[in-house]
Amino acid sequence: MSYTELKRQVYEANMELQVRNLVIYTFGNVSQIDRQKGVIAIKPSGVSYEKMQPEDMVIVDLDNQIVEGKLRPSSDTKTHTHLYRHFDAIGGVTHTHSTYATAWAQAKMPIPCLGTTHADFVHGEIPCTAEMTDEQIKRDYEEETGVQITECYRGQDPMAAPMVIVAGHAPFTWGVDAAKSVYHAALLEEIARMAYLTRTLAPQGSLLSQAILDKHYLRKHGKDAYYGQKS
Secondary structure (H helix, E strand, O other): OOHHHHHHHHHHHHHHHHHOOOOOOOOOEEEEEEOOOOEEEEOEOOOOOOOOOHHHOEEEEOOOOEEEOOOOEOOOHHHHHHHHHHOOOOOEEEEOOOHHHHHHHHHOOOEOOOOHHHHOOOOOOEOEOOOOOHHHHHHOHHHHHHHHHHHHOOOOOOOOOOEEEOOOOOEEEEEOOHHHHHHHHHHHHHHHHHHHHHHHHOOOOOOOOHHHHHHHHHHHHOOOOOOOOOO
16 A cells, blocks of 8 residues: 555544544544554654644654654554554554543443443453553553553454554554544443443443353354344
């Protein structure tokens, strides 16, 4: 893929954040990797969505060095590259401060699986990372944010729960490309809102049963999945 096409796809994914009301002002960022070239395209730091153009996307290698671009990349770039280095299956990453998902982050709580909407996309709870230590903050904050996430997924498949709550911070999501990572960010915000409302109505309500959870997740994502159309 050419840098021009990679930038275009990442630009469109970033603009989708605004369309889906997942960001305000200059909040949020999306990236996508070209693994053959070993580079990512990512939103520039602090540029408003109204002024942003495809050519403003910044190409960065996995060591966080600018390969192409006149602007500084997102301040969260090191988190993105950390995830790409550790999660081989992912192709796009999204970070927002969407309201309900961020509320769960500020509460430092995972999102429990309370219904089938959640189960359609995540096989179990949406995890919350451990809090970042003072030592981590003193080292490299953005890199250590990536460490928070990858440590949370140690021994787990990141594609089985392509969304995470970073304790005290906000959500990150990922997917096979930038567009899919934004799709997961929109789903996460809706699931977070539903879970908040459910817990408000029924604070002691039970989790979705394992049988229903398995059924809804596996009919979409299992080896014998039958949801949707065959390609």
